[in-house]
Amino acid sequence: xxxxxxxxxxxxxxxxxKGIDDEVRQGEVVVVIGPSGSGKSTFLRCLNLLEQPxxxxxxxxxxxxxxxxxxxxxxxEKMGMVFQQFNLFPHMSVMDNIILAPxxxxxxxxxxxxxxxxxxxxxIGLADKEKAYPNQLSGGQKQRIxxxxxxAMSPQVMLFDEPxxxxxxxxxxxxxxxxxELASEGMTMVVVTHEMGFARQVASRVLFxxxxxxxxxxxxxxxxNEPKHPRTKDFLGKxxxxxx
Amino acid sequence: xDFSFIFRYxxxxxxxxxxxxxxxxxxxIFGSIIGVFLALMRLSSIKPLKFAAASYIExxxxxxxxxxxxxxxxxLPVVTGMRFPDIVAGAMALSLNSAAYVxxxxxxxxxxxxxxxxxxxxxxxxxHGMSMKHIIIPQAFKNILPALGNEFIVIIKESxxxxxxxxxxxxxxxxxxxxxxxxxxxxxxxxxxxxxxxxFSLSNLMGVVERRMRASD
Numbered sequence: 001x002x003x004x005x006x007x008x009x010x011x012x013x014x015x016x017x018k019g020i021d022d023e024v025r026q027g028e029v030v031v032v033i034g035p036s037g038s039g040k041s042t043f044l045r046c047l048n049l050l051e052q053p054x055x056x057x058x059x060x061x062x063x064x065x066x067x068x069x070x071x072x073x074x075x076x077e078k079m080g081m082v083f084q085q086f087n088l089f090p091h092m093s094v095m096d097n098i099i100l101a102p103x104x105x106x107x108x109x110x111x112x113x114x115x116x117x118x119x120x121x122x123x124i125g126l127a128d129k130e131k132a133y134p135n136q137l138s139g140g141q142k143q144r145i146x147x148x149x150x151x152a153m154s155p156q157v158m159l160f161d162e163p164x165x166x167x168x169x170x171x172x173x174x175x176x177x178x179x180x181e182l183a184s185e186g187m188t189m190v191v192v193t194h195e196m197g198f199a200r201q202v203a204s205r206v207l208f209x210x211x212x213x214x215x216x217x218x219x220x221x222x223x224x225n226e227p228k229h230p231r232t233k234d235f236l237g238k239x240x241x242x243x244x
Numbered sequence: 245x246d247f248s249f250i251f252r253y254x255x256x257x258x259x260x261x262x263x264x265x266x267x268x269x270x271x272x273i274f275g276s277i278i279g280v281f282l283a284l285m286r287l288s289s290i291k292p293l294k295f296a297a298a299s300y301i302e303x304x305x306x307x308x309x310x311x312x313x314x315x316x317x318x319x320l321p322v323v324t325g326m327r328f329p330d331i332v333a334g335a336m337a338l339s340l341n342s343a344a345y346v347x348x349x350x351x352x353x354x355x356x357x358x359x360x361x362x363x364x365x366x367x368x369x370x371x372h373g374m375s376m377k378h379i380i381i382p383q384a385f386k387n388i389l390p391a392l393g394n395e396f397i398v399i400i401k402e403s404x405x406x407x408x409x410x411x412x413x414x415x416x417x418x419x420x421x422x423x424x425x426x427x428x429x430x431x432x433x434x435x436x437x438x439x440x441x442x443x444f445s446l447s448n449l450m451g452v453v454e455r456r457m458r459a460s461d
Contacts, residue, residue, distance in 0.1 A: 050363055077369035087364035091382050100378060101368035146364075153368060 001026050001061065001157060001188055002047060008055035009042050016042045018212035019056070024157070024190060029183045031199040031220070032192045034209035035235055040192045043209065044161050047190065048072070048079045061156075077105060080150030084162040086142040088134040094121070094145050095130040098152045106153070113152070120148040124178050140171030144178055151182075158182065160191040196239055200224055208232045245430055253421045260417030261438060263331065267413060268400045271338035275399070276392075278339065279346025286351050297347065304344035310405055313337040317409045334406035342399050349395060353388035354380060386457055393450030397443045404439070414438055 002024040009017040016039045024030050032040045045051040047058060049065060049072045057066050060075050089097050098120065099113035108116075121127045124144040134142055143163055150158060160179065164172040176198050183189065183202045193199060199206055199220055206223045208216045208231075216229040224240075227233045250257075285297035304312065316337045321327055328336075357380050365375035407416035418435035422428055 073369050073371050081367035085360050087360035089379055105369045
C-alpha cells in the first residue's frame with residue numbers, strides 16, 4: 001500500500017533520516033519505536049508529505065507521491081493523521097471539526113456529513129459532545145475527537161504521531177482503546193509511540209529506529225522477547241525496566 | 245483663557261472634523277485593502293513578491309510620514325502629469341503609509357496561529373488556500389483585531405500632518421482660528437479635545453467589538 005524507497009531527510013546540516021526502505025501492506029499495523037531524536041516522527045510525517053523528503057521515493061497505491069507533479073491533496077484525503085498535540089480547530093465545535101473536511105474537500109452534503117459524524121462520535125463514546133468546543137474537553141476526549149475527525153474522511157490508512165504522549169496518564173487508556181478497536185477492524189495504520197505494552201498487543205510488525213535508520217524489524221513477540229541488535233536490546237532494556 | 249471664539253468659528257472646526265474623518269476613513273479602508281495584499285505577498289513562497297512587499301514595508305516604516313506626504317504631494321503631478329485635489333494626495337499618503345503597518349499586523353497575526361493548525365488542515369486533504377480561509381484566518385483575526393484598532397487610532401492622530409500641505413483638517417482649522425483671533429493657545433486646546441473625543445470613542449468601540457469576539461470562544 002505504501003512503499004518507501006531510500007528515504008532521506010535533512011534539516012540543514014542535520015541528517016535525520018538516512019535511507020529508510022519499507023513497505024506497509026494492506027491491513028498491517030506497523031508500530032514504530034525508538035529513542036527520541038531517532039527520526040520516528042519525521043519518518044511518519046514524510047508519509048503524507050508534511051515533511052518534504054530530501055531524497056528517495058514514496059509510492060502510495062501505485063502513485064509516486066514524492067513526484068513534484070503529483071497533487072498530494074488527493075492522497076492526503078486517504079491518509080488520516082493524528083497528532084501528538086491533537087490540533088483540533090479551537091474556533092469550531094466538535095461537530096464542525098469533524099464535518100469540515102468531508103464537506104469542503106469531498107463535497108459531501110451537510111446532512112450526510114453529520115450522519116457520519118454522529119456514528120463516529122457514538123463509536124468513540126462522545127455522542128454528547130457534538131456542540132462542545134475543544135477547550136471544554138479533556139486531553140483524552142480531544143484526541144478521540146481528532147481520531148474521529150480523521151476517520152470522517154474514510155481514509156485507507158491512519159498515521160498516528162505519538163497519540164498519547166501529551167496525555168495525562170489516566171487518559172492514555174481511553175485513546176489506546178479506540179486505536180486498538182480500529183486495528184481489530186482491519187484498518188491499516190502506522191503508529192509512532194512510546195507505549196510498549198500497546199505495541200506488543202496490536203502491532204503486526206514493529207520497526208525499531210535509531211539514528212535515522214530502521215535498525216531492526218520483526219513481529220512484536222520476536223522484537224520484545226529476543227531482540228537481535230545490541231541497540232534494540234539496549235533501548236528495550238531501558239524502556240521496559242522503567243515500566244516495571 | 246477665553247474660549248468664546250468657539251461659537252463664532254465652530255463652522256470652521258466642523259469642516260475640519262469632516263475632512264479629518266474623511267481622510268481617516270479613506271486611509272483605513274484603502275490601507276487595509278492594500279495591507280492585506282502586502283501581507284499575502286510577504287507570506288507567499290514566490291521570492292520576488294516577498295522581496296517587493298518586504299522592501300516596501302521597510303521603506304515606509306523607515307522614513308517619516310512627512311517625507312512620504314511631500315513625495316506624493318509634489319511627486320505625483322510630476323510622474324502622472326495630472327493635478328490631483330490636495331485631499332486625494334493626503335488620503336493616498338496616509339493609505340500607503342498605513343498599508344505597511346496593517347500588513348505587518350496581519351502577518352504577525354497569521355504567524356501567531358499554531359503551526360499544527362495548518363498541518364491538521366493539510367493532513368485532511370484541504371488545499372493551502374482552503375486551510376487559510378477556514379482555519380488560519382478566522383483564528384488570526386482575533387489576534388489581529390486589537391492591533392488593527394490601535395492602528396486606526398494612530399491614523400486619525402497622524403492625519404494632522406496633512407495640514408502642512410493645506411488640507412483643511414482639524415489641525416488646520418485650529419491654525420486658522422489662531423490667526424483670526426490672535427489667540428495662539430486656546431484654539432489648539434479645542435483641536436486636542438476634538439481629536440481626543442474621536443479617538444476615545446473609537447477605542448471604546450473597538451473594546452466592545454473585542455469583548456464580543458471573546459464571548460464567542
